[in-house]
Amino acid sequence: MSTHQLDKKSQAWSALFSEPMSELVKRYTSSVFFDQRMWAADIEGSLAHADMLAAQGIIGAQDLADIQRGMAQIRSEIEAGTFEWKLELEDVHLNIEARLTTLVGDAGKRLHTGRSRNDQVATDVRLWLRGEIDATAVLLEDMQRALVSVAEKNVEVILPGFTHLQVAQPVSFAHHLLAYVEMFARDAERLADLRRRVNRLPLGAAALAGTSYPLDRERVARTLGFDGVCQNSLDAVSDRDFAIEFTSFATLVMIHVSRLAEEIVVWMSQNFGFINLSDRYCTGSSIMPQKRNPDVAELARGKSGRVVGHLMGLITLMKGQPLAYNKDNQEDKEPLFDTVDTVKDTLRIMAEMIGGEVAADGSRSGGLTVKADAMERAALRGYATATDLADYLVKKGLPFRDAHEVVAHAVKDAIALGRDLSELPLETLQGYDARITADVHEALTLSGSLNARNVLGGTAPVQVRAQIARHHQRLQA
Ligand code: ARG
Numbered sequence: 001m002s003t004h005q006l007d008k009k010s011q012a013w014s015a016l017f018s019e020p021m022s023e024l025v026k027r028y029t030s031s032v033f034f035d036q037r038m039w040a041a042d043i044e045g046s047l048a049h050a051d052m053l054a055a056q057g058i059i060g061a062q063d064l065a066d067i068q069r070g071m072a073q074i075r076s077e078i079e080a081g082t083f084e085w086k087l088e089l090e091d092v093h094l095n096i097e098a099r100l101t102t103l104v105g106d107a108g109k110r111l112h113t114g115r116s117r118n119d120q121v122a123t124d125v126r127l128w129l130r131g132e133i134d135a136t137a138v139l140l141e142d143m144q145r146a147l148v149s150v151a152e153k154n155v156e157v158i159l160p161g162f163t164h165l166q167v168a169q170p171v172s173f174a175h176h177l178l179a180y181v182e183m184f185a186r187d188a189e190r191l192a193d194l195r196r197r198v199n200r201l202p203l204g205a206a207a208l209a210g211t212s213y214p215l216d217r218e219r220v221a222r223t224l225g226f227d228g229v230c231q232n233s234l235d236a237v238s239d240r241d242f243a244i245e246f247t248s249f250a251t252l253v254m255i256h257v258s259r260l261a262e263e264i265v266v267w268m269s270q271n272f273g274f275i276n277l278s279d280r281y282c283t284g285s286s287i288m289p290q291k292r293n294p295d296v297a298e299l300a301r302g303k304s305g306r307v308v309g310h311l312m313g314l315i316t317l318m319k320g321q322p323l324a325y326n327k328d329n330q331e332d333k334e335p336l337f338d339t340v341d342t343v344k345d346t347l348r349i350m351a352e353m354i355g356g357e358v359a360a361d362g363s364r365s366g367g368l369t370v371k372a373d374a375m376e377r378a379a380l381r382g383y384a385t386a387t388d389l390a391d392y393l394v395k396k397g398l399p400f401r402d403a404h405e406v407v408a409h410a411v412k413d414a415i416a417l418g419r420d421l422s423e424l425p426l427e428t429l430q431g432y433d434a435r436i437t438a439d440v441h442e443a444l445t446l447s448g449s450l451n452a453r454n455v456l457g458g459t460a461p462v463q464v465r466a467q468i469a470r471h472h473q474r475l476q477a
Helices: 023-029 032-055 061-080 092-104 106-110 117-152 173-198 217-224 233-238 241-268 295-318 327-355 372-380 386-395 400-417 426-432 446-452 461-474
Strands: 158-163 166-172
Touching: 032 061, 032 092, 032 117, 032 217, 032 327, 061 092, 061 106, 092 106, 092 117, 117 173, 117 233, 117 241, 117 327, 117 461, 158 173, 158 372, 158 446, 166 173, 166 372, 166 446, 173 241, 173 461, 241 295, 241 327, 295 327, 372 446, 386 400, 386 446, 400 426, 446 461
Parallel strands: none
Antiparallel strands: 158 166
């Protein structure tokens, strides 16, 4: 038996080595217990490579058939959970290749012709990530649909809009939710854009310099559904921008989720009482019997931290690596995998908690409960319509800065009286400016304030409904 056989790896890499690898080093360098999740991409990439090798006459038709048969067998073993992953075979690539050789002999040993694990692993990660990108895109759409579904039921529900978390101006609750839809829509754009750069083929770069075999890289790219091939072999094996770009995208998603989660936590607090969450998304306390805690939102907010950390980790991983491949790159996987898991799980659970569970016919059940009365009561505290009074005076001819000052006096007096501006008698208001007439009270209502903001992108219900229609159009399945 040849000493070059892969399953002899537990002893030494090749005839060059005079002793086996230390046990510590084996464990330290092995990645198979985390990179095995890329097994399907590894097999798919190998089959495309083998198909091209045969088409180019580099391996025989029988070799290709053997490789295909062996890979089918390996696929079913992995799916059945009977495949034996071996730490000493280091990674997913060597584990699958060794098993292939055991199953089909020499054809298995020919598979690696014109290829290196360096271009193989880069191909696998890209293929795997592409699948996850497509799954994430669906979840991002679901999240937007969940928000739009709650928004369309709450266009006329008014809550205080805040700046500095101080009551600022009344806004439609739908308008507030649609702000998050904008964020997730931008995330979706970023995802579609970065997908184009993920979806390029490194195979053919071999270890770093290309290969002396007459490979047809375009054919492999077509087989695997890549948009193109990496144009520089050194870059092809060493580039991990795609992992950083995805993690950067995921960081923004998680930051958006985290802001929304923070609002949900605040809204759910007794001191706001703006919303309620179904019991199934809340947890209790082991000591305080009255508690219902919004743990899901808190965890989503908390999990943004680990994704931010992964972004920092990946960026730092690449800093200072000379061309081309370095083993450092093996460290791209755990952060990337965890980022994918975290962003997908978080989007899924948050969308469901907010918009409810979606049945097969598209109907929704559950989701967050809006307490419109509490929102409205809060909007009536804090002089949210003060700007409306100023705007009213401006329309009557007062310069805005003067109107601002007049209203400041009115608010000061109203605070002393413990009343809202709308509760001040007309004569009192006329005391601040004689131009004030009976129509002022309409301007000082919450709905009057909302309706007045009838500018593109504003909170007037007519504008909000137009936005909802646009989102429906955009998110059509
Ligand atoms: N497990 C390795 C990784 O994840 C595969 C590439 C190893 N290449 C090498 N020349 N050691 O990056």
